[in-house]
Amino acid sequence: MDEDILTTLKILIIGESGVGKSSLLLRFTEDNFDPEQTLTIGVDFKTKKLNIDGSLVKLAIWDTAGQERFRTLTPSYYRDAQGAILVFDVSSYATFAKLEMWLNELETYSTKNDIVKMVVGNKIDVDKREVSREEAMRFAKRHHTLYIEASAKTKDGVQAAFEELVHKIIQTPNLWESYALNNIHLGSKDHPNQSSCAGYCSLV
Amino acid sequence: MNEEIDESEFYHQDFTTASEWEVFMARIEEIINQWRVDDKRNDSVTDVESIWDIKTEKLNFAEEQFYLYLYSKRINEDAALDDKGPKNPIDTLHDFELYDENHIEYHSCLSTWYGLDKFIVLSPVSNNGIVNESKIKVLLSSIYVVEGNLVTSENSIPLFVQIREKWQRLYLGVFASDVIRTNFEMVHLKKGLPYCNYLSGLLDLFKTKIASPCVLENIIVSAQLTYTLTEFGGFVWKQDLLQQNYDIESLFLLPFGVTVDPISSIILKATWNHLPDNLVLDSENYTDFDPTAAMNWSLLINSTNNPVCLMADAMTEFLQNLTNTSTIYDILGDFATLPSSENNPLDLLTEPAVPAISRLLTRTARQSLTRNKRSNPPLSETMLVPMLYFLFPDADEKSSFPYGREEREHTESLSQAQFKNLDEEFKGFKTCSSDSLIWRLSIILSHCLQSLGGLRAFAHVWYEFVQEMRYRWEKSMPIPGLSPGLPDLRTCLLNQKLQMLNCCIDRKIARENALVNFDSAENSSTDDEEFFDCSEKIVEEKAKEKLSLWNQPVGRLSKFGNLKLIKTGDPLYIPVTQEPVLKTEDQLEEDTDVLLQLGSNAEAMELRARIMSASLLSDMESFKAANPGSAIEDFIRWYSPRDWIEDEDKLDEWGQKAGHLSPRMLIEDNIWSEMWLSAKPVPAHRQKRLFDDTREAEKVLQFLDLRSVSQICELVIPVLSHAAIYRLMEECESLASDLAEFPAKLSNLIRKGEVLTRESKPQPRRFEGLIHEASALEMLVSQMNSLHYKLNPSRSANGEINDVVVALAMGKEVRVENKSKSDIGNRIVSMFGEAQRMSSLMAGEQFDEAGRGTVNNAFPVPTAKEFVLRTNAVKPAVYSAKCPQFMRAILSKEEFRLCGAWSEDTVFF
Numbered sequence A: 001m002d003e004d005i006l007t008t009l010k011i012l013i014i015g016e017s018g019v020g021k022s023s024l025l026l027r028f029t030e031d032n033f034d035p036e037q038t039l040t041i042g043v044d045f046k047t048k049k050l051n052i053d054g055s056l057v058k059l060a061i062w063d064t065a066g067q068e069r070f071r072t073l074t075p076s077y078y079r080d081a082q083g084a085i086l087v088f089d090v091s092s093y094a095t096f097a098k099l100e101m102w103l104n105e106l107e108t109y110s111t112k113n114d115i116v117k118m119v120v121g122n123k124i125d126v127d128k129r130e131v132s133r134e135e136a137m138r139f140a141k142r143h144h145t146l147y148i149e150a151s152a153k154t155k156d157g158v159q160a161a162f163e164e165l166v167h168k169i170i171q172t173p174n175l176w177e178s179y180a181l182n183n184i185h186l187g188s189k190d191h192p193n194q195s196s197c198a199g200y201c202s203l204v
Numbered sequence B: 001m002n003e004e005i006d007e008s009e010f011y012h013q014d015f016t017t018a019s020e021w022e023v024f025m026a027r028i029e030e031i032i033n034q035w036r037v038d039d040k041r042n043d044s045v046t047d048v049e050s051i052w053d054i055k056t057e058k059l060n061f062a063e064e065q066f067y068l069y070l071y072s073k074r075i076n077e078d079a080a081l082d083d084k085g086p087k088n089p090i091d092t093l094h095d096f097e098l099y100d101e102n103h104i105e106y107h108s109c110l111s112t113w114y115g116l117d118k119f120i121v122l123s124p125v126s127n128n129g130i131v132n133e134s135k136i137k138v139l140l141s142s143i144y145v146v147e148g149n150l151v152t153s154e155n156s157i158p159l160f161v162q163i164r165e166k167w168q169r170l171y172l173g174v175f176a177s178d179v180i181r182t183n184f185e186m187v188h189l190k191k192g193l194p195y196c197n198y199l200s201g202l203l204d205l206f207k208t209k210i211a212s213p214c215v216l217e218n219i220i221v222s223a224q225l226t227y228t229l230t231e232f233g234g235f236v237w238k239q240d241l242l243q244q245n246y247d248i249e250s251l252f253l254l255p256f257g258v259t260v261d262p263i264s265s266i267i268l269k270a271t272w273n274h275l276p277d278n279l280v281l282d283s284e285n286y287t288d289f290d291p292t293a294a295m296n297w298s299l300l301i302n303s304t305n306n307p308v309c310l311m312a313d314a315m316t317e318f319l320q321n322l323t324n325t326s327t328i329y330d331i332l333g334d335f336a337t338l339p340s341s342e343n344n345p346l347d348l349l350t351e352p353a354v355p356a357i358s359r360l361l362t363r364t365a366r367q368s369l370t371r372n373k374r375s376n377p378p379l380s381e382t383m384l385v386p387m388l389y390f391l392f393p394d395a396d397e398k399s400s401f402p403y404g405r406e407e408r409e410h411t412e413s414l415s416q417a418q419f420k421n422l423d424e425e426f427k428g429f430k431t432c433s434s435d436s437l438i439w440r441l442s443i444i445l446s447h448c449l450q451s452l453g454g455l456r457a458f459a460h461v462w463y464e465f466v467q468e469m470r471y472r473w474e475k476s477m478p479i480p481g482l483s484p485g486l487p488d489l490r491t492c493l494l495n496q497k498l499q500m501l502n503c504c505i506d507r508k509i510a511r512e513n514a515l516v517n518f519d520s521a522e523n524s525s526t527d528d529e530e531f532f533d534c535s536e537k538i539v540e541e542k543a544k545e546k547l548s549l550w551n552q553p554v555g556r557l558s559k560f561g562n563l564k565l566i567k568t569g570d571p572l573y574i575p576v577t578q579e580p581v582l583k584t585e586d587q588l589e590e591d592t593d594v595l596l597q598l599g600s601n602a603e604a605m606e607l608r609a610r611i612m613s614a615s616l617l618s619d620m621e622s623f624k625a626a627n628p629g630s631a632i633e634d635f636i637r638w639y640s641p642r643d644w645i646e647d648e649d650k651l652d653e654w655g656q657k658a659g660h661l662s663p664r665m666l667i668e669d670n671i672w673s674e675m676w677l678s679a680k681p682v683p684a685h686r687q688k689r690l691f692d693d694t695r696e697a698e699k700v701l702q703f704l705d706l707r708s709v710s711q712i713c714e715l716v717i718p719v720l721s722h723a724a725i726y727r728l729m730e731e732c733e734s735l736a737s738d739l740a741e742f743p744a745k746l747s748n749l750i751r752k753g754e755v756l757t758r759e760s761k762p763q764p765r766r767f768e769g770l771i772h773e774a775s776a777l778e779m780l781v782s783q784m785n786s787l788h789y790k791l792n793p794s795r796s797a798n799g800e801i802n803d804v805v806v807a808l809a810m811g812k813e814v815r816v817e818n819k820s821k822s823d824i825g826n827r828i829v830s831m832f833g834e835a836q837r838m839s840s841l842m843a844g845e846q847f848d849e850a851g852r853g854t855v856n857n858a859f860p861v862p863t864a865k866e867f868v869l870r871t872n873a874v875k876p877a878v879y880s881a882k883c884p885q886f887m888r889a890i891l892s893k894e895e896f897r898l899c900g901a902w903s904e905d906t907v908f909f
């Protein structure tokens, strides 16, 4: 089975503490929801194989602690990630407001220029919503990221989020093939690939 | 002339290979017909760079492989429309075209000589060429037959075969239309025939060769004389290698330029176009061809072949040493010794208490004193000391090159340049900031490797550098020329290592200061090697009276809002905590590997959490120490407020909002509650250090100390590449001419450099490619500098000269408008004159003041002469139509070449 693996991708999950990063990861890798998920200390990771258009992609997903006290430790693990999932909690405006800070952190510490970014609004199962879909989508558009809404609890959007992200990475061969000479685009830090600009919303 | 082959001869030969021969010709016809079809479709847009559209097919004949080429010039639409119907391809006014290096292809000489825009060439694949006489005949007859078979009224194409040795560029060819046939013949000799050295003889030859039965009309003559200037006198432009007693300033920049003049010669071509033969005379005794009276002047340069480009050469040294696994100590031998842990007693004796200007000086002097007995240092003190002052300008208060000054100057001077902000262009480079410590180190190291003693000098500087790093750590002095802060993972590994060392030094200094304060305040002794020391002075609170002695709060930073401890109602204090753990990227990689190897099951998760919970435990212990009687709820309210859920409208006994832990904190036996239970109340300064700066600093020093030559090169190459491209950009900016290609070339280089610096290890192939491109640019910049220096020594602003320099540097021949009356023409004349004067002085000739005033004498004997003769002649019979006749004669030291094209009427003869 192993020979069929197209590539191994490193994906990061970042965002404020308690927004459900570990829960999203657990849902995706084990299709499980554990309300008794402990607060993540430092970083943790899980692996999963994903079938994308007939080819197998191995994912190493790094779940980082959102807790401020661990923040000096976690950026070290941003290195060489090809994709990043920025999670906020739709029922907490404060976690959404912090996204800008997380994006900055990512810009600063990720080593790949055209890392694919996805904003995930989690906990859409909760009744009292504080962040509207429109506002979140506007944010995603402004920062050229993908956007998807999900619930780790009800399973909605979780699989789609990861698949969409991996798709986008595969479409950016620079990220997963070894650097081909002449192939990297200067300044793409400031002007991300047009192709990754489209805000994406899964209507769940 | 042996190249002329009597047509009648080959028909009598016995062609035992006849059938193969027929197949061969059929194949040629087939290919040509296919090209014609393709041509009509007109869909071939291949290499748009070249003006030539070339099609190729391979074919075999008589155990020989051939290429058949179709050359067609890409002519712009307007010119093509001017063509009025079919015409013989040599019936033009073509004589001399301006040379352009970029338009040269292997067989394009046929176009240069005959003025053909489209032709087919049959050329052997092997480099031996076709030398066998009978083979030549067979091939020639083949193309005659093929051309004859393919005659059309509209688009016949001249067909050539290349014969004899390939370097001779010797071709025979034929062109046939329905009314005319033209034979292309060539003569190529090492030396010309005496009577052919002048126009008079060539005209005779031309007439004889035409052999028309009627009187010839006027012959149209074009002539070109070539003068070559190789002696530039005082206007030689070259850079020398650094010598032993170099200028200090030259150390601060990467070597740049070429060691010999990148222009080997300037060529002046004087041209006369289309004169009737009866109006010009050129014979052994007299000539009308005076270059000053020529109709046109044009210039061309010859580049020096493979000159040493200093910057590229310096980079190549690093490339070559990427495989050198010897250590610094191998190279330095007994000059250097591995550091021993015990201090040199001399250090303590002579070290001034306050760092002084002479600190470095005395130190290096002392070291060489102790070592002189063993062997001579690779770099003398007089060389080494200025280098160290350049790397560590903080050793001299009056240093003229402190860090962080250059940058400002640059941004000012380059504000209007193509590249608005150089540093912005290099944002993606994983190196260090420009003109920082490592930047300077890479420059010094490349000077050493290239010209100041090679590997031994290189090793010496590295050794001294590492010694200085150790010295700074031991003496708690910050390292200059590094951006402050934690090891920056966006910079190169060497930069991270030094930043790490600087952080260690900072913490050491802070610890030493704290120790002084602490001692004076409490008069207690602490073992500073074992325990973490907070820089805070510990202020004890009055509140401690309330508590028993063993339970006194320690290590408080500040109150945390109005929060009160849930059990006791005392204010909740934020504790002083340990400073974060620092890591460089190689250490992080190791950590990551450890985490990854654990796998991804539940136990692994647990284990990872434990591995990473050291700082959590430390924080809990500090918290407990600062807040006696606290509970985990108190800790969580400070540490992870989102895991404290307040109950609406409910106050506890202390008047603050009541609440409870989040579900995920309430899980039984979760790692947080377990750890809380095991945490002891210990203030940060009493805890075991999470980050042992002494150990980490020693690790960095060991890392630096034990690098092999190849490892040093790996560390330095990214920065060196950055500095080199930066230097190239500056050089391009400071050129008087703008080259349209520069931005694209530089951007390309920057892209390649960026990729190189981001690799975990610089790949030799990639670095080699980068060097290759950088050297081409270095050469180009040097050529342009050289040309400016020669053509415009006064450096006056002159747009015309700028354009000429650009064109020349790009390998183009350029017309000199107004000839000797233009600025450039004037400069050329005086340079030729100067060279003439010098050579006659050398030859000991008497310099005749009176007779040498005229421009005429400024020119030496031409190095080449070229004539083009044309006419129309009635051929082969008196009643035939007039057909174009053509001959070009090229006379130079290297060769004598005649290119003839003889036509005759094929309808009426």
Ligand SMILES: Nc1nc2c(ncn2[C@@H]2O[C@H](COP(=O)(O)OP(=O)(O)OP(=O)(O)O)[C@@H](O)[C@H]2O)c(=O)[nH]1
Binding pocket: A015, A016, A017, A018, A019, A020, A021, A022, A023, A024, A034, A035, A036, A037, A038, A039, A040, A041, A064, A065, A066, A067, A122, A123, A124, A125, A126, A150, A151, A152, A153, A154, B663, B664
């Ligand atoms: N209702 C609801 N609750 C969720 C959802 N996702 C996570 N949670 C809950 O939110 C809390 C925090 O989830 P975690 O996954 O631990 O959050 P985290 O982002 O990993 O937090 P840190 O590890 O501190 O960075 C848990 O109690 C989860 O049960 C969701 O989609 N819906």
Ligand SMILES: [Mg+2]
Binding pocket: A021, A022, A023, A038, A039, A040, A063, A064, A065, A066
């Ligand atoms: Mg978590």
